[in-house]
Amino acid sequence: MAADHQNHPAAPTITEVAAAAGVGRATVARTLGNYGSVSEATRAKVMRAAEKLGYQPNTLARSMTTGVTKTLGIVLADVANPFFSGVLKGISETAKSAGYDAIILSTDEKLELERDAIAVLLAKQVDGLVVASAAGRSDDVSHLSNAMDRGTPVVLIDRLVDKLETDSVVIDNREAARSAVASLIQHGHRRIAFAWGPVTLSPATDLKQMHSILDEALWSDGERLRGYLDALEEAGIPFDTALITHVLKNEGQATRAVSGMLALADPPTAIFTTETEATVGALHSLRAKNLRVLKDVSLIGFDDSPWAAVMEPPLTMIQQPMRQMGVVASQQLIARIDGDTSAPKKHVLPSQLVARSSDGPVRAARGN
Amino acid sequence: MAADHQNHPAAPTITEVAAAAGVGRATVARTLGNYGSVSEATRAKVMRAAEKLGYQPNTLARSMTTGVTKTLGIVLADVANPFFSGVLKGISETAKSAGYDAIILSTDEKLELERDAIAVLLAKQVDGLVVASAAGRSDDVSHLSNAMDRGTPVVLIDRLVDKLETDSVVIDNREAARSAVASLIQHGHRRIAFAWGPVTLSPATDLKQMHSILDEALWSDGERLRGYLDALEEAGIPFDTALITHVLKNEGQATRAVSGMLALADPPTAIFTTETEATVGALHSLRAKNLRVLKDVSLIGFDDSPWAAVMEPPLTMIQQPMRQMGVVASQQLIARIDGDTSAPKKHVLPSQLVARSSDGPVRAARGN
């Protein structure tokens, strides 16, 4: 009783309520648990007794006997990332209105922490899992397949995992990236930076190597880079590895990588960023070089944020339906928990290019 | 067994491991639970059997008997708010490294949802609670005091609750606001907008009414407004209710309210915002009126964000030690769970005014 140092009265149980109400324990359970049938008279007695004792149910005990916890396990890469906290909102709301609670664990993009998280959640007997996996294409995902084998349904969100045949909720990252980059190309850009790409120790030097790197990458990273390559290919623009970051995913690294590109003899005239931190990093690089968005360098990036609209100029961004993704994922999960055994469903939600003013024609004149 | 529709093998229990290992259940429990003593020989046997069966502990059952869940309940106003997601990071890390898990619930600033959240968490038998309460000064907080009475420690974060004698982790909101506003005054500003204040139907028309509104407000709102008033008073500047928003807390409302102030005959020359959404709202108002930050209107606001540094000009912001607040809160909570019965502690962490370039001297010339 670690929490019971100051001689707090032990929480009253069903037994004590039964005694106080002068009825059997099962009757109390039926009344308070709201199942079976009880006469109005006894129900009232029980309620009064429960009220008086300040009875609070112990869901642990309930779950023990029913085998159901009415709890969803949510494993995300980073709750501080606006994308994921948006998703979370959709999940929490949906879960709550369906009578579920959600336990949220953040993995910081580390597969090892993801494994821990799944283990913890399974140990807590969650009824199902929503996970944005940190697993790359070649990583072992037995922690997820094991969960499924044990009968705990999992739905993937934001990132697919090749070897896992299960429900998923994603956007068409490849097409979203392709069309954004294509619009940059239409503005005349041919030197387009990509921040950021899959992390790798040895950057690709040709397309073939690039594709083999892609095969190892995190799904969404791979898709976005593929979309970028698609757009380049459509326009017959040769790709240049010097224009693709391969760095650790944080703002500082993005800043450094983009700064490097900007210092190239033939620097990019446009930048495509695949995540909020990369966008902020790119903006830092631009500032440092005294380059202005649009006027000097065009910019389009993934994941719209409230502040993007108040930048000068306002940023053109790809907006994902974060909340909706969370809603769909949890609905799908709950359907599985409720016994839906149909084939795995892949929900592809529409993303949207929110056109503002950070992208435009190439400017020859450059600051510096 | 809602989750067990597809004839999944039931998860092996301690009993089955015992059978497979040819030992008693208690021995298995001791081995797997890592307590008591077992000989190396049997320990090995048990481990092998457990491995082979893919045994996973059921922490629900464990918690049932021990009365301890090793779980912290976290109740926050809004996980999507960068401030809270920063706090969350600190909490998660600390909890994890102390062997605790965290269940996070978001209340959307609604007291009713907070009550539900606490009930859910208590029902799940969490060992302690960290809460950023949505309770105003006059609200009933029995849901929190009851939790404490039952022996579940609670530590407040970000917001104090008057009637609750318990641990807390906050910054000195009043002083942070005062000094920020004072620096604005030093730059010559006398018309300083405050966005946003406590929500109220009938805005105060004089200082006295203002103070009575303050007494009802959310603690942090009240403190920040007090700090603003302190600075004004120090400088002998009369306060003007027209310069204080009393609107619902969202970006749109902030935008509208600040736009109204900007349209005043005697508009503000500086704006002080108390939260990220208010800052973004104020920036929208400025854009709409074609007013530039610093050049036309100075701006200082609460809660630094990565993007604030890449705005043009970069924004001067009050930075709270979010992560650290989470760390301290969870450490304090865990200490209580571990039996610390000393007097309630109020941790006041230092905030910091990150000086950038959005604040400066009053400019007479105005756009429009």
Next chain:
DNA sequence: CTGTTAGCGCTTTCAT
């Protein structure tokens, strides 16, 4: 409609 009796999977005396 209501009470009694078994457990759920684990930990914890208490013997051995």
Next chain:
DNA sequence: ATGAAAGCGCTAACAG
């Protein structure tokens, strides 16, 4: 060092 048995708070048959 190990096993047997009791019990955590609740629900789920099964009687009555």
